[in-house]
Amino acid sequence: MAIVGCGAVGSLFAANLAQLDEVEVWAFDLDREHVAAINEQGLRLSGAGELVGEVRATTDAAELPPSDFGIVATKCMHTAAAIEATAPAFADGAVCSVQNGVGNEEVLAEYAERVIRGTTFPAGRVLGPGHVQWDVKGDTTIGPFEPSPAPMAEVERLAAVCTRGGMPTQAVADARGPQWRKLIFNAATNPIGALTGLTHGRVCDDPGLRRLVSQLVDEGRAVAAAQGIELDADPEELIDHAARPDVAYDHKASMLQDAEAHRQTEVDYLNGGISRVGREQGIPTPLNDAITALIKGLEASWAQT
């Protein structure tokens, strides 16, 4: 088992799966300090769960042993480089995306034969080398990627391992519903946090912003429906959930974390992805277009002298 991209979400998988005796967990990441700390002291999670995972980490993809499964958890814009480097390790295995946004599986399929579409809800943030804050627990759903599917038996095996390791995961025949539900939720909330500086809970709780969030949800819903995707549940439930004071109220969305660190965001794969598919399907998405432009403008300002 190899985790490709050991940021917050990748670390949640790596550290949890490393609790299983029968699984050897490798992590591929380009952050030398993070990799060195993991190899020296293990990968530590704090917050929603406290544990240390014995993980073999490397910045050199050639060191990865052949693996049955790769779990790809990089930011969307790094998917191609990451899978190009690590694909040889998965020549006889399957590769599963647990990333945000749309279009990641398409990229994985350019380098890997058997691909699994996945969506994961747990969230956190890197506190420092080898140490990740686990902000929110949650489920993962995986299914065969339609054009280059992994066999369903393999999908089910991966789900069972993740679940045993403490990351509850469900194998389903069509994982597009949960993926679009999360995409729509992310696109409706994440950039609002990045533009306003508000935490997840406050974005979902403020009446004016909640109206905007719901309008963004409606655009995403229309684009999903045009593709024949049936959402497994209403994205509004996730927003109601985020607005509850006890859950993820004070969680800073990953895009707000990116904005505060002046790091490129995933907006092209979230709102930009909804807009792109909307254009293909002939569904107008003016608010997602606007949010994409605002976030790209914000990114551009970081280079402004």
Place this chain on the structure above:
Amino acid sequence: MAIVGCGAVGSLFAANLAQLDEVEVWAFDLDREHVAAINEQGLRLSGAGELVGEVRATTDAAELPPSDFGIVATKCMHTAAAIEATAPAFADGAVCSVQNGVGNEEVLAEYAERVIRGTTFPAGRVLGPGHVQWDVKGDTTIGPFEPSPAPMAEVERLAAVCTRGGMPTQAVADARGPQWRKLIFNAATNPIGALTGLTHGRVCDDPGLRRLVSQLVDEGRAVAAAQGIELDADPEELIDHAARPDVAYDHKASMLQDAEAHRQTEVDYLNGGISRVGREQGIPTPLNDAITALIKGLEASWAQT
């Protein structure tokens, strides 16, 4: 002549008009340091024009002598308090708004009998006590406020004085066209600068943002048309102008200045004003609604612990 609110725009009027021998210029402002510096060293402008105006400044409205004209240049949210305090000085005179946004004249008319509707394009920023940077020169247009009008002869007299003082001003019978043109321009560009951190020129120059800016303009245009207001020119010309590298390219919109200083913005009177009138007129304004919600969210984040 009294200038009510001696921030950037108020200072441009005060210092320029003070160049005229026949005009005694008073300035009312609540910033004690600014007022003290003006009284000690005069009011200094740098940038597009270099000059020092001999201005009598006070924080005490009761000190203002009876004046033929008041020029109100406070932020919109301070209009009521400012005119309530200063109205006695204008008992026999007329009061003219040169503020941003919609609804200021209505507030002035609650306290003053003769009101002038005005719109001004010059812009700048306060550099320190008694010292204002003049970023952009521009014209001013004034006209009688329909429900509580100042006589046209008085409007013309004020325009002539301002023009002689170096602030080119035109008197017109219906000043709503220029006012809505500037309102639409401001609402389409100012908050985009505040949300992204980009200067005026870059907001208007970036293709993705420019598309959003133009959609915001279209909403504003529809709301103006529904009221029977004829814009005196296309707001897009102002945007093209702002995108030119030689003009206001590096000017930070006042709302961006507010955002950087964590000061309440005028969004309720810009995009919020367009949305409010849109609701009254039955014209949908989803993008102005969205921008209002985002700016209010940004303001809320400054109080976030």
